[in-house]
């Protein structure tokens with residue numbers, strides 16, 4: 377048997393007729409940028425995240441607004457940097473972010489000239505909530521929480537810290553569509569929730585795509601203007617913006633995925649539960665879903681001290697795996713200018729040596745998962 381680390385073709389095949397219908401609808405419409413499909417997806421994605429009964433405990437920002445608004449953009453990175461730009465986070469500002477995240481989270485702030493302050497992750501790979509407050513200074517403008525691997529930390533605590541210190545709360549939900557804390561969707565706790573629809577994501581497009589959601593219609597309006605050369609009216613430009621539009625084709629395809637999303641998430645959660653129950657090898661540390669959270673298992677990440685040997689072993693059995701991520705942002709060439717040293721963030725660095733994402737994808741069959749489980753237990 378050969379198992380790939382991830383499969384996207386199966387997800388396409390399952391709803392092939394619907395995807396083909398969506399593509400043809402767009403092609404025949406004669407309208408390919410910023411049309412009906414984008415508007416429909418924005419509104420459907422906003423409602424999906426809104427689920428108003430979930431918004432019981434938090435009223436963010438004094439806006440008192442329970443509704444969610446959404447602006448489609450061209451990628452997850454654009455969602456982050458344009459969102460942060462619109463919030464006014466820039467040179468002279470610090471933003472707090474976990475050290476073990478994907479580099480795009482960090483770039484979302486640094487593109488705007490802000491400085492990342494890295495925080496070590498907790499045992500579940502999420503930002504260590506006990507280490508945030510000691511890092512807040514007069515320069516801190518925002519906390520960015522990344523719901524890494526589709527898991528969720530205690531958002532009540534994050535909201536409390538942000539409120540007490542008057543900080544923006546940005547959620548990087550690129551890996552966590554539909555995940556919840558106390559039955560409230562991620563992306564709705566703070567000022568902005570930023571999503572990627574990169575093809576491998578839980579709601580994946582067939583190319584690049586992203587979105588920002590917010591309770592604040594003004595923020596969403598500013599993003600709508602910014603993403604289109606700073607223009608609302610043809611050939612009238614209010615601000616220097618960007619070209620970062622969610623195109624009609626991706627929007628139409630995303631609408632299909634969104635329609636089936638609950639089933640797709642259930643499937644991932646069942647696969648994860650089976651790994652939880654049946655992986656017995658003491659050399660592997662399994663992820664733990666925090667009480668109150670609803671994880672969506674973008675990845676199922678184990679830790680192993682002998683990771684390189686484990687990878688070789690799995691390769692000998694034709695099982696593909698991934699490492700998310702082998703080099704943490706503070707040690708990347710791109711961030712040399714920040715002056716961080718090896719050893720400065722020992723937990724982040726240890727995770728970079730030990731984490732392993734094992735196969736989990738929609739369409740993974742029982743026999744395939746059994747094969748992976750047997751191999752991992754035999755190691």
Ligand SMILES: Cc1ncc(COP(=O)(O)O)c(C=O)c1O
Pocket residue numbers: 451452453454477478480481522548550551571572573574584585586
């Ligand atoms: C945590 C995280 N943030 C941001 C991004 C950036 O998204 P995109 O690839 O759509 O730019 C990604 C995905 O690649 C991600 O995993």
